[in-house]
Amino acid sequence: MKVMTTLVSGDSSGAALEKSTTWLPEKDIFRSNAKYKVIQGVDLWAFPKIIFGGAFLGILGFATQDTVKWSSLFTQAPIAKEIPAQKIQFETIDLADALKLFYSKDVVFLDAREKKYFDYGSIRGAENLDPEKIGSISLATLKRWKEKSAVVVYCNGVSCGASFYAARQLIEQGIDNVKVYAKGWPEWKSCHLPMTMSQAMMKEEAGAHEESN
Amino acid sequence: MKNQTENRTWRYLVGRSAAILLGLIFLLAAFSKFGDLGEFQKALAMDYFIPLWLRGGAVLLIPGIELSIGVCLIVGGYGREAALIAAFLLFGFAGLGIYGDVTSNAHSCPCFKIHLPAWFDINVGRWVMARNLILIMFAFVSFTWNKKTTQSLEHNS
Numbered sequence: 001m002k003v004m005t006t007l008v009s010g011d012s013s014g015a016a017l018e019k020s021t022t023w024l025p026e027k028d029i030f031r032s033n034a035k036y037k038v039i040q041g042v043d044l045w046a047f048p049k050i051i052f053g054g055a056f057l058g059i060l061g062f063a064t065q066d067t068v069k070w071s072s073l074f075t076q077a078p079i080a081k082e083i084p085a086q087k088i089q090f091e092t093i094d095l096a097d098a099l100k101l102f103y104s105k106d107v108v109f110l111d112a113r114e115k116k117y118f119d120y121g122s123i124r125g126a127e128n129l130d131p132e133k134i135g136s137i138s139l140a141t142l143k144r145w146k147e148k149s150a151v152v153v154y155c156n157g158v159s160c161g162a163s164f165y166a167a168r169q170l171i172e173q174g175i176d177n178v179k180v181y182a183k184g185w186p187e188w189k190s191c192h193l194p195m196t197m198s199q200a201m202m203k204e205e206a207g208a209h210e211e212s213n
Numbered sequence: 214m215k216n217q218t219e220n221r222t223w224r225y226l227v228g229r230s231a232a233i234l235l236g237l238i239f240l241l242a243a244f245s246k247f248g249d250l251g252e253f254q255k256a257l258a259m260d261y262f263i264p265l266w267l268r269g270g271a272v273l274l275i276p277g278i279e280l281s282i283g284v285c286l287i288v289g290g291y292g293r294e295a296a297l298i299a300a301f302l303l304f305g306f307a308g309l310g311i312y313g314d315v316t317s318n319a320h321s322c323p324c325f326k327i328h329l330p331a332w333f334d335i336n337v338g339r340w341v342m343a344r345n346l347i348l349i350m351f352a353f354v355s356f357t358w359n360k361k362t363t364q365s366l367e368h369n370s
Binding site for chain 1 (some may be wrong): 254282307
């Protein structure tokens, strides 16, 4: 049996002079040879083989799955095939629409960020919503949201997928008036629109205001 | 010389066992993701500190690479190279986990997303770090000791 081996030729002081990769008979690797020293016996070609082989398997697996589709790779939130398209549709709204809805009383804003960020600062009147726990929300709360003319979900801007994920979860819970305010909290905050602020945020805002003056 | 051979055999067995165990864990991780890639994708979407362009690539590549690493480690073909890649991946996962934990941006570790008891699919935090450190240790043991046909000839020369 031959084994691919990386060899370093060197002089008696141990200084490496030349490096080469070659196939050697197994017995020769164990043979005393002052000229060569085996470096760990790593086959460099194995790395691309494993990685590209794995990538091929991954793509093959993805292509054969029913729960995912290619377009979902480039969207904010994954969209499952098994849910009918009309059921998962939700409207993405901009700041102007969000403001209109904000001032129409029969709307609830849901903040899909983590509680500590919500506590720090949020759109005034918004409720915190953990997208992973939507399944455990009480029926009374779901019913209350369902009765609203719109449920607006937002999170930490366009790079944040939590609002889209939450929207889908809400639709799966039977709430069909869901809208996603995609630019979310960063845009709302930068426009100094009505917010609920923690003490820490107030201090920070005051500091920033003083600095700008 | 006999002691040296026995020592080598013992080390090989430990290295091989570590490789098989690590391989099984990687296979489990791969199949739990392949079981429902949609779930895995959702989990990544939740961790919004991961850039959008990376999420798509991760969904496509990570389960497959985990699968090939697992197979190599268990079968023994390119086992040591697979152990090295596994160690790099685990370092990467650990880094992402630490970042997600520190910035509180990660909701959960989508390592073994489905079909496993909840205690195994732990949230980000120190337990994930501890688990990753143990797995990295396994990877290094299987890299250094899982070799039957090569050895340093330094002492022979």
